[in-house]
Amino acid sequence: MTMTVQSDxxxxxxxxxxxxxxFVDIRELTLIVLIAAIIIVMSNLNPYxxxxxxxxxxxxxxxxxxxxxxxxxxxxxxxGFDLSVGSVMALxxxxxAMLLLTGMPIPLAVILxxxxxxxxxxxxxxxxxxxxxxxxxxxxxxxxxxxxxxxxLTEGFSVSSLPVSFAWIGKSDIGxxxxxxxxxxxxxxxxxxxxxxxRFFRQVYFIGANEKAAMLSGIHVTxxxxxxxxxxxxxxxxxxxxxxxxxxxxxxxxxxGIELQVLAAAVxxxxxxxxxxxxxxxxxxxxxxxxxxxxxxxxxxxxxxWQMIVIGGVLVSAVALDMLIRSKRG
Amino acid sequence: xxxxxxxxxxxxxxxxxxxxxxxxxxxxxVLDGVDFELRPxxxxxxxxxxxxxxxxxxxxxxxxxxxxxxxxxxxxKEQRIENPSHAQSLGISCVFQELSLAGALSVAENIYAGRxxxxxxxxxxxELRRRAEALLAEFGLEIDVSxxxxxxxxxxxxxxxxxxxxxxxxRVLLLDExxxxxxxxxxxxxxxxxxxxxxxxxxxxxxxxxxxxxFRISDRVTVLRDGRHISTLPATQTSQEQVVAEMIGxxxxxxxxxxxxxxxxxxxxxxxxxxxxxxxxxxxxxNAGEIVGMAGLMGARRSEIVRSIVGLVQGATGDxxxxxxxxxxxxxxQAMRAGIGFVPEERKTExxxxxxxxxxxxxxxxxxxxxxxxxxxxxxIRAASRAAIDxxxxxxxxxxxxxxxxxxGNQQKIMLAKWLKRVPDLLIVEEPTKGVDVGAKFQIxxxxxxxxxxxxxxxxxxxxxxxxxSLCSRILVVHEGRLMGDIPAExxxxxxxxxxxxxxxxxxxxxxxxxxxxxx
Numbered sequence: 001m002t003m004t005v006q007s008d009x010x011x012x013x014x015x016x017x018x019x020x021x022x023f024v025d026i027r028e029l030t031l032i033v034l035i036a037a038i039i040i041v042m043s044n045l046n047p048y049x050x051x052x053x054x055x056x057x058x059x060x061x062x063x064x065x066x067x068x069x070x071x072x073x074x075x076x077x078x079x080g081f082d083l084s085v086g087s088v089m090a091l092x093x094x095x096x097a098m099l100l101l102t103g104m105p106i107p108l109a110v111i112l113x114x115x116x117x118x119x120x121x122x123x124x125x126x127x128x129x130x131x132x133x134x135x136x137x138x139x140x141x142x143x144x145x146x147x148x149x150x151x152x153l154t155e156g157f158s159v160s161s162l163p164v165s166f167a168w169i170g171k172s173d174i175g176x177x178x179x180x181x182x183x184x185x186x187x188x189x190x191x192x193x194x195x196x197x198x199r200f201f202r203q204v205y206f207i208g209a210n211e212k213a214a215m216l217s218g219i220h221v222t223x224x225x226x227x228x229x230x231x232x233x234x235x236x237x238x239x240x241x242x243x244x245x246x247x248x249x250x251x252x253x254x255x256x257g258i259e260l261q262v263l264a265a266a267v268x269x270x271x272x273x274x275x276x277x278x279x280x281x282x283x284x285x286x287x288x289x290x291x292x293x294x295x296x297x298x299x300x301x302x303x304x305x306w307q308m309i310v311i312g313g314v315l316v317s318a319v320a321l322d323m324l325i326r327s328k329r330g
Numbered sequence: 331x332x333x334x335x336x337x338x339x340x341x342x343x344x345x346x347x348x349x350x351x352x353x354x355x356x357x358x359x360v361l362d363g364v365d366f367e368l369r370p371x372x373x374x375x376x377x378x379x380x381x382x383x384x385x386x387x388x389x390x391x392x393x394x395x396x397x398x399x400x401x402x403x404x405x406x407k408e409q410r411i412e413n414p415s416h417a418q419s420l421g422i423s424c425v426f427q428e429l430s431l432a433g434a435l436s437v438a439e440n441i442y443a444g445r446x447x448x449x450x451x452x453x454x455x456x457e458l459r460r461r462a463e464a465l466l467a468e469f470g471l472e473i474d475v476s477x478x479x480x481x482x483x484x485x486x487x488x489x490x491x492x493x494x495x496x497x498x499x500x501r502v503l504l505l506d507e508x509x510x511x512x513x514x515x516x517x518x519x520x521x522x523x524x525x526x527x528x529x530x531x532x533x534x535x536x537x538x539x540x541x542x543x544x545f546r547i548s549d550r551v552t553v554l555r556d557g558r559h560i561s562t563l564p565a566t567q568t569s570q571e572q573v574v575a576e577m578i579g580x581x582x583x584x585x586x587x588x589x590x591x592x593x594x595x596x597x598x599x600x601x602x603x604x605x606x607x608x609x610x611x612x613x614x615x616x617n618a619g620e621i622v623g624m625a626g627l628m629g630a631r632r633s634e635i636v637r638s639i640v641g642l643v644q645g646a647t648g649d650x651x652x653x654x655x656x657x658x659x660x661x662x663x664q665a666m667r668a669g670i671g672f673v674p675e676e677r678k679t680e681x682x683x684x685x686x687x688x689x690x691x692x693x694x695x696x697x698x699x700x701x702x703x704x705x706x707x708x709x710x711i712r713a714a715s716r717a718a719i720d721x722x723x724x725x726x727x728x729x730x731x732x733x734x735x736x737x738x739g740n741q742q743k744i745m746l747a748k749w750l751k752r753v754p755d756l757l758i759v760e761e762p763t764k765g766v767d768v769g770a771k772f773q774i775x776x777x778x779x780x781x782x783x784x785x786x787x788x789x790x791x792x793x794x795x796x797x798x799x800s801l802c803s804r805i806l807v808v809h810e811g812r813l814m815g816d817i818p819a820e821x822x823x824x825x826x827x828x829x830x831x832x833x834x835x836x837x838x839x840x841x842x843x844x845x846x847x848x849x850x
Contacts, residue, residue: 213432217443
């Protein structure tokens with residue numbers, strides 16, 4: 001009475017097909033190949049591209065997006081969504097800057113800024129889970145409110161003349177690498193591993209795949225969701241603090257539109273608005289890919305308007321290709 | 331008093347007890363003073379028609395609902411069960427009819443959803459796999475537990491679901507139709523596992539429609555009807571017939587049977603319909619006034635065949651003639667215009683607009699009929715809705731009520747009425763009575779027979795073989811995309827159909843084994 005079940009996965013296939021299949025199944029591999037291709041082609045086209053200073057500029061520029069995409073990718077995997085990240089970034093950058101001007105010690109100001117991001121996240125989480133408001137609408141609301149508060153607090157002006165020592169976080173190097181980039185990479189690795197291997201984050205995929213089934217399995221869906229929104233808020237606030245430190249000013253207009261860049265990158269990296277899938281590494285590679293395309297176009301003197309068109313095209317093609325592969329696989 | 335096998339079970343308090351529990355949703359009283367108890371080491375079957383309150387009972391015990399009145403006791407202590415994780419901490423686990431698995435995740439991870447063994451918060455993958463393999467081995471299922479659940483056949487997924495409930499090491503196991511997707515030998519394996527559990531003193535609440543299975547596994551049987559407790563008897567002191575009689579109350583609708591006179595013209599003729607990889611060389615015809623069945627097991631491709639005919643699935647080759655004219659539909663709209671109606675299998679996802687009103691649902695396939703100069707005509711919509719409701723005796727408090735709030739049987743009637751009101755020449759119905767109670771089933775069959783008598787040609791795709799035998803004049807049997815036979819209903823019995831559908835090629839010669847039991 002022993003049954004053995006054969007799956008599509010264990011079928012014997014020719015090696016070439018298996019390799020192709022792996023690329024289809026594992027978005028990270030596809031992106032690594034595409035990123036390598038961009039680097040090889042561009043290195044031959046433009047002598048300034050393959051230089052430490054260019055890569056450094058790209059990495060520093062994309063750091064806020066890469067930090068926020070961690071939270072967004074986890075939220076997407078849980079079937080959630082957050083539009084307020086750009087506003088939270090602005091809010092925390094201005095609030096931390098204002099606190100510093102009062103003479104508050106830097107660590108305390110930074111921690112309060114991060115807590116503020118967490119609070120906005122908890123509000124998002126409660127609106128979505130407790131009141132059952134659609135995440136798109138709920139975070140559209142908090143996006144407007146958080147940005148509004150940042151503008152009211154500063155009357156629309158940047159907050160500058162910050163203490164010089166605050167620049168350490170955003171401007172200094174360790175062993176020739178910018179602190180901001182090292183921190184980003186550290187966070188990406190830590191969260192990628194956590195999402196793959198910790199019990200708490202594994203629950204995210206159950207919730208994203210089938211919320212009701214997760215609830216019936218005894219998972220605290222509401223609690224997990226609120227924590228994920230809070231985490232996303234904290235990460236967005238961290239991005240805001242890093243930006244403030246790099247620019248040495250708190251800017252109420254910072255991060256305008258970053259939510260869409262983050263979403264696009266996460267989806268290119270294998271996340272789905274349906275939930276239940278996606279990895280942090282994939283989302284991060286999505287950010288790198290988009291940043292390199294932008295860098296490429298800037299170096300080749302493509303106008304910023306054309307860059308928007310190209311990024312939109314890349315996003316739609318990535319999703320269309322994914323849908324096509326899914327329908328083929330049935 | 332009762333002949334329960336466990337002696338000390340009579341001294342120990344019941345594992346769980348419902349004491350005069352009532353539950354209402356809004357103004358709708360679904361449980362009315364129900365008493366129920368589960369003793370250590372017993373399998374206690376809970377029987378009743380759809381809507382009798384079985385699922386609500388399970389929901390109360392698993393923390394999905396709170397009782398409106400009465401008490402729930404666990405081990406003799408009154409408990410207010412807040413949510414499923416609270417129920418689990420009280421030692422209660424549940425297997426639901428609808429599978430609750432996350433398809434993209436591995437088998438092992440699904441079994442220990444949210445409870446994977448960890449070392450300092452990090453999942454211990456080897457230990458997780460080892461435990462999952464050990465659990466599945468009890469069912470004789472040897473699979474790679476790191477495979478995604480999606481890649482398993484349905485029956486294995488159901489076993490994974492059951493293993494998931496067992497992994498909690500609960501004292502109480504609630505099972506809702508656990509065998510609906512299992513093959514006979516898998517049912518045997520499940521029952522062996524369940525008996526092993528009861529020997530350890532675990533109590534099992536077993537909800538099922540399969541009378542034969544209930545009497546194989548249960549120690550006691552409780553019958554509910556319309557939210558009331560009807561009886562609780564040791565299985566040895568009652569019978570399948572008695573339980574069925576108690577479930578449906580005084581009125582026994584009995585089997586409908588049609589006049590089965592076929593004299594109309596040929597409405598549809600299908601010749602050599604094939605779709606590579608799906609089905610091959612399907613040929614049949616249906617005359618006006620005839621109800622023809624299509625029988626098959628899961629994976630027989632019945633749905634793909636009929637959906638190719640109505641233009642929902644593209645790419646099939648072969649000929650379809652409607653009233654002698656060759657047709658090839660590329661959309662359901664074309665098929666509808668040519669006089670075909672198609673009632674899909676999945677009520678909730680394919681058939682109904684659950685958040686729309688009853689009358690909106692009824693007219694969804696015939697909007698043009700109720701429109702003049704671009705405006706909807708409310709008077710004609712109301713009249714048509716009333717007519718449909720009367721024809722099927724739908725129980726609903728008003729035409730503007732959301733369809734989602736109706737019972738499964740009434741939803742099914744609305745879905746059928748929506749297509750019948752177009753008066754198609756050919757009606758194709760998938761699973762017309764899936765998950766509906768005996769009364770609704772009787773009314774649906776009666777209405778189909780009446781329409782056929784008026785000259786409609788009807789093709790009924792069903793997995794309910796007794797239904798096909800009693801309703802149809804001919805039955806097409808499909809096995810893995812091939813037509814195994816086209817047999818008159820008089821020569822068909824449940825066992826003959828089953829053998830043909832399973833691909834055993836003994837048509838009429840099959841012995842008339844007695845039916846394995848009433849299947850409602």
